[in-house]
Amino acid sequence: MTPQQRLAALLDLVSERGTVTVADVERALGVSGATVRRDLTTLAEQGLVTRTHGGATARGSGYELPLQYKAARQASAKVAIADAVACLVRPGDAVGLNGGTTTTEVARRLGRDDALRPADGAPGVTVVTNALNIAYELSVREHVKIVVTGGVPRRQSYELVGPMVTASLQDVALDLAVLGVDGLSGRFGATTVHEGEAQASRDLAAVARRVVVAADATKIGRGTFARILPLSAVDVLVTDRPVDDETAHALEAAEVETVVAPAP
Known part of the structure; x- marks a missing residue:
């Protein structure tokens, strides 16, 4: 387990239980007490937990993990999803990407895709994004043309949000908008935890x-x-997996095509 994976697992444990002791974490994660104390201090310094004598408590419910901790979750599934999304992109396409760990994997996959490298040196794909980390990673890829929206960055996700996102997309046409989400259901549709990010994703769509x-x-x-x-x-x-029956019926009723990515 990498340090990032361990911190993400520790955050999940605190969120699930509300309060944990050092001994609880030792048993659950199989690490030493010294490591647990150091990790709890790190998370407390970042404002993600409240340190207590002998442990820590969650800082309210439904907190939002910073992007670096989300990256450790479902990593292989996100790679498989990125590979499947890349199959939908054709040379010359303009692709919109919002922020998040799954769309970051999509960006990396597009950046490595030799099929998108035209022989004449022209851009093989244009990526329009409100995510600063995606723009940074793709800036070294010669076959990718990067367009970054306006907006104000959020530290948790590196996404630009606000009315400048809307304004900067008014004269843009995309072949695909690829959206990472925090939830998808028949009742609520595609959702996220932050209203500013939701609006930016709507603007891309x-x-x-x-x-x-x-x-x-x-x-x-x-x-x-x-x-x-x-x-x-x-x-x-x-x-990355077949959806439950209720969601499958909702997707079928809404005429949404479902692609299940092969396991890596």
Whole structure:
């Protein structure tokens, strides 16, 4: 287990139980007491838990993990999803990507895709994004043209949000908008935890010919705070496992194509 994976697992444990002791974490994660104390101090310094004598407590319910901790979750599933999404992209396409760990994997996959490298040196794919980390990673890829929206960055996700996102997309047309989400369900559609990020994702979808939601199985059947789109506005769902019957019926009724990514 990497340090990032261990910290993410520790955050999950605190969130699930509300309060943990050092001994609880030792048993659950199989690490030493010294490591647990050091990790709890690290998380407390970042404002993610409250340190107590002999342990820690959660700082309220439904907190949002910073992007670096989310990256450790469902890592292999996100790689498989990214591979499947890349199959939907053709040379010359303009692709919108919102922020998140799954769309970051999509960006990396597009950046490595030799099929998108034209012989004449022209851009093989144009990526329009409101995610600063995605723009940074793809800036070294010669076959990728990067367009970054305006907006104000959120530290948790590195996403630009606010009315400048909307304004900067008014004269843009995308072939695909690939959206990472925090939840997808028949009742609530595609959702996320932050209303500003929801609006930015809607803005990308509004100028796209097709909307693709990329979501691992842990997101399916969930509804989170801010709605991005109803299912009827989604064209394709790419996930890593077959969905439950209730969600499958909702997707079928909304005419959403479901692609289950092969296991890596």
